[in-house]
Amino acid sequence: MMSMFTNEWKNAMERDGIIVDARGTLCPTPVIKTKKAFEDNPEQLIVTLVDNEVSQQNVEKFAKTKGYIVECFQEGLDYTIMMFPKEMLKADTLLEGVFEAKPNELRRTEIIEDRASEKGITVKAGAPVALDIKTPLLEDFPFPLVSNTEASRSKVIILTKDWIGNGSEELGRNLMKTFLFSLSEAEQLPKKLILLNGAVRMVGPASPHLEVLASLQEKGVILESCGICLDYYGLKEVVQVGNITNMFVIVEALTKEAAVVL
């Protein structure tokens, strides 16, 4: 990360630099002092001297957010942070020869690259300054994130009977088991599962679907059964899983959300 503090850099610092000596101070003082120097000396080379790594990193962060191009040199415990305003580099008034002398040691910013390419020098593409971390393995990834779950959970599924599809009811009952199981294993879960009319029997004590419905709920799917329907089938007091809802909520789901009726 650190460059060699060659004589070219030293000359540039002595010739054009505003020196901020922040040695012997702790954060945030070096940043504050640098900030003041930036404000008092626009479009000038500012050189801040610090004597600890934290201050060096913080001053560098600050300079970069202010659009400066940073070069840092370490000598023992002391750091020399040279910060060039972009205007200065564009005006081409400084460091003639410095970039040519040590092209590979430069921080690779766009402007330096531009300048370098103008002069026919190849500069390697930017290396990340942030945390150096290992790439995770592919198998680390298949899990839902907050945004993922929020976004994908837009669908509301309304089940109107305790079997799936039209045609054979017997087949439909078996299909419901497969359907719910597949749904519980699906990568993108629905936001809500609303049970209407005959479908509310699936949350009653005799239902073969309790386990899978509970697992859907565990995974964050909201399970709601129509109250009037539960009343009709005499199940209101013995609901095994999920909440009780009303027609207002069901209508709202149909009109305002992406609802699928099965």
Added chain:
Amino acid sequence: MVKLTEFAAKGGCACKIGPHILGELLQTLPSKQKAEVLVDMSGSDDAGVIKISDTLALVQTVDFFTPLVDDPYWYGKIAATNSVSDIYAMGGDPKTALNIVAFPIPLVEQGVLSEVLRGANEVLESCGVALLGGHSIEDEVPKFGFAVTGYVHPEKIWENKGALEGDVLVLTKPLGTGVLTTAAKGGLFPEGVELAIQTMTTLNKSGAEVGRTFTIHACTDVTGFSLMGHAREMMKASHCSCALEAKALPMLLYALEGAEMGLVPAATYGNRKALGESVFFDAGVSAAYQDICFDPQTSGGLLFSLPAREGEAFVESLKEKGLYQASIIGRVMTKGAYDVYVY
């Protein structure tokens, strides 16, 4: 007026001895000396718990630190709020406190300490804690805090362990107190600093009380080891990993701006050094967000792990109790190569 922060290089929970330095040493200490000890330091929990009877256990913790704000009254308030936090994080109610004071004599003579005590006592009173006594010594750098004892039902202890795959993680208070107390020293972002003081003096009492009406699998408070450190401790103890979303993290106003301009306390770098190997950052997470992730919190919020289906209702209830920035910040998942993933 005396500027308290000038007495200490690092303030608040940022003056903790880093986990990378303490870790090895702690392993050499004996643990679980008695059968009645329900929680000891082996799980990196917030407080120790010893069982008294089948319905009662004592929760014990100690916390003290150097000044992180200049006003002594607010220093006292923050220190007291922070000291009782660990009891709430274990699911308990704080009952008694003993004061720990190290202070320069001239400051005591100038009435600074009595202001600190005034602020602290206001907090203790508001959460029903009786101050039983304390111990004070002369010191060049002021230090202030409490040893606090509370009650908890032995079967209702919240620990770091217990988070389950599929759980959501909820954080009750905004992050960024480390950045903003650093900003305060430079006189920057006064509005942000004010909000930071407000959040640091918000008791974790109401957050814990709301928690008791939900299915809490695990809980801790987020303090000096940063969100990353405390989330990692929870995941390690629960044998899981978690995925957090940077954009979902609640933050104090100007915390991100502060981090961007380099108002980053030294402890942030220490936390990163200690935890870098266990945390994965997606390439899209900016350096400033990463710094907030490692920002040492003083008197930070509670981090809860609870079933996903209860997540939204829980956050709503927290907001009703005035914890307006409470948010779902991520999910618990199967143990991966890293303990914490941030996207």
